[in-house]
Amino acid sequence: MKEILYLLETNKSSNNSFAFILIGEDSKIPLKEFVNSLNNRNIKFTGGVFPKIIHNNKTSGTGIVIKWLPHNAVSIYFDSSKTFSQQISEFSSVIFLTAYVLTSGISSESSEHLRSLYTYLGNDVKFLGGGAGRIKEHNGGVLISNDGIFNTGTIITLTENKVTTGSLHGWTKLHGPFIATKTDKNFIKELNWENAFVVYQRFLKTALDIKINRENFEDNSIHYPFGIYKENSEYIIRDPMRVTEEGYLHCVGNIPENSLIDLMTMRKEDFKSVSKNLVCQSIDKESKIADALIFNCISRANHLNNNFYVELSNLTDEIKTNQNQVNLEGALSIGEIYSSGEGYPEILNKSIVLGFSYLDKNAN
Structure with a gap:
């Protein structure tokens, strides 16, 4: 944990100083101590625990992914529509363009939470995220933020920066x-x-x-x-x-x-076309990529077995073929969250959600 805290504390970018943290369930990070340490260092953050994290064409149950979001990002934890409406009203004058959403993957309330988000944010915001959770029984919490550790509910992190997003599954x-x-x-x-x-x-x-x-x-x-x-x-x-x-x-x-x-x-020909089609759907080729974030379903990985890593390799290669050497990072999730900005966000299963942020903030 000391190495992770050091990385978080020594982030050099003043413009990107909000930490979005994805933790593999076998990492053995004591969440209570971790959250307290981040708060004591005045680091703004949200995050979740997932079955595994993704780095390019590899997965790890013990790894951790840190994505830096703009310093003015706003996070809200809520467990009901009423709670969310009360908190979002404080930011009525801010125009948000992107919402990173983490929810409890096995909760029966997640769909209702997403409807609440759409009620207040509408089509102006693109949503991407995933269901946090553990495959192994554990009572140590699955969602974290400056407000604490949570087993249920939803955390939304809102930014004024645009991303381009896409989702495919091939079924x-x-x-x-x-x-x-x-x-x-x-x-x-x-x-x-x-x-x-x-x-x-x-x-x-x-x-x-x-x-x-x-x-x-x-x-x-x-x-x-x-x-x-x-x-x-x-x-x-x-x-x-x-x-x-x-x-x-x-x-x-x-x-x-x-x-x-x-x-x-899922037919073989549909599986083979997913990687290329998803990147083409998601990426803005005219802008230089700053970061790539993926939420990929844990049950998709279990269904595909070794072909899952073939798919990850193909996705990584497609991104690098389009431009620069950005790493593909994210998590194996229990349900994926996506909206293109048209219609309310959905909880997906056995799907891939991909998002790109850009050095040029005006990417479409």
Whole structure:
């Protein structure tokens, strides 16, 4: 921890002195001591704990990523719409352009929190971020800021600088639609008026000859997520993480009741095209990149296995091909947060969110 504190304390840039910190869950950093030390040094910061952090084409459970944001960045922790509205009102005269959002990845309230952000910030702000959390059981908190350590809730860090952003996943429809006839936030209780797990189980056996039960659910469901259809954009993927005793499918991110959802798959040709298409979608080739930030889904990594690192290498190469030697850094997240500035921000699953900041602040 001493080395990290030294790096944070000796940052030379007066213009970029707000620390955005992503911590691997195996780093063994004592969060309470870490937060107190940063506050004692008057360092402004926000951050989260993630299953792993990303550096170019490598991941690490023990690493840490530090991104420097403008010194006038504003951070707000909130656990309800009311709390956020009270705090954002203090900055009504500021024109924010970018919002870095970290939320508790397994929380059922995250979707509502994002709707609150959109209510007050609208289409003028681009959102990017991810769901913080740990794969291993731990009660040490997952979100940090100058205000403390939190297990739940959302932290938004707002800046007046523009970024360019993009998001892709490469999943395509395998079968559907199913009707999510009964849901409760991020739980699918019924599909087509039947118990959700029974329908999911039956389809995988009938169509794909996959025998899925409670014991092997996570090993199989990771390859067959649901997709919520969105006109003129990619499906919103919903990952069934586990099955409850009642046969409900517990997902990352909410599923509207009576929505049409499809079962999804990923074809080789779609996987191969993601890296190039995502960078082309996200980057402003006319401006010099200052930084690249990625949030990539932990369940995407588990689905792709070794191909995940192929994809990271391809992304890194695409960025360096376009211009300069910026490192691709970020985190493996439990859900990704994205909005292009058109429509409210979404919690994504099994997706990649990529953001670029520029030396030229006027990048589009």
